Amino acid sequence: QVQVVQSGAEVKKPGASVKVSCKASGYTFTAYYMHWVRQAPGQGLEWMGMVNPTDGNTNYAQKFQGRVTMTRDTSTNTVYIELSILRSEDTAVYYCARELPGQTYFDFWGQGTLVTVSS
Amino acid sequence: EIVLTQSPGTLSLSPGERATLSCRASQSVSSKSLVWYQQKPGQAPRLLIFGASSRATGVPDRFSGSGSGTDFTLTISRLEPEDFAVYYCQQYGSSGYTFGQGTKLEI
Numbered sequence: 022q023v024q025v026v027q028s029g030a031e032v033k034k035p036g037a038s039v040k041v042s043c044k045a046s047g048y049t050f051t052a053y054y055m056h057w058v059r060q061a062p063g064q065g066l067e068w069m070g071m072v073n074p075t076d077g078n079t080n081y082a083q084k085f086q087g088r089v090t091m092t093r094d095t096s097t098n099t100v101y102i103e104l105s106i107l108r109s110e111d112t113a114v115y116y117c118a119r120e121l122p123g124q125t126y127f128d129f130w131g132q133g134t135l136v137t138v139s140s
Numbered sequence: 141e142i143v144l145t146q147s148p149g150t151l152s153l154s155p156g157e158r159a160t161l162s163c164r165a166s167q168s169v170s171s172k173s174l175v176w177y178q179q180k181p182g183q184a185p186r187l188l189i190f191g192a193s194s195r196a197t198g199v200p201d202r203f204s205g206s207g208s209g210t211d212f213t214l215t216i217s218r219l220e221p222e223d224f225a226v227y228y229c230q231q232y233g234s235s236g237y238t239f240g241q242g243t244k245l246e247i
Binding site: 056058065066067068070080082083116118124125126127128129130131132133 | 172173175177184185186187190196228230232235236237238239240241242
């Protein structure tokens with residue numbers, strides 16, 4: 022069955038970087054794009070960008086360009102998001118979510134990873 | 141960027157009642173790209189409706205989606221206790237993916 026398992030919670034200081042992983046199984050890894058969506062405490066959902074596992078191509082939301090990097094490792098079926106120059110407003114649950122190319126929706130989500138930015 | 145505005149912010153109903161949730165776009169949206177998710181506390185969102193009106197696998201038929209252009213609706217015909225959650229609409233456009241702010245459906 023499809024599984025998408027994310028790495029555990031992180032606590033970081035302002036100005037630091039964080040890297041979260043998302044390991045997929047139960048389907049053909051390269052057949053689906055992987056997106057990252059975050060949710061600040063008590064707030065709504067915010068799309069951050071996506072990576073194409075086939076070729077590593079990325080598409081980032083304008084808000085995060087220059088501060089976010091999304092990569093993939095096809096040997097372990099894992100995608101990563103790295104967010105740099107963290108500030109308190111980056112405190113959120115970060116989700117990975119897959120999309121069949123062209124479908125424009127996310128049919129399966131990881132369990133989420135809480136990133137806390139605090140001095 | 142297309143902005144999605146959901147209303148009401150909170151909807152208080154009882155099991156067995158009908159729920160109607162609205163999602164209004166700041167400009168016309170392709171029906172193909174209008175999606176609804178359900179999120180329960182401490183859980184990831186769950187896909188409910190895609191293409192404005194198609195139910196995802198395993199979604200009960202009491203959930204239905206409709207609309208076009210700038211106005212879309214999610215209807216739950218008879219509320220079950222497990223339906224009380226937050227619902228988000230989402231669209232895909234030239235600027236990427238955007239979500240509405242959510243409607244909380246409470247008992």
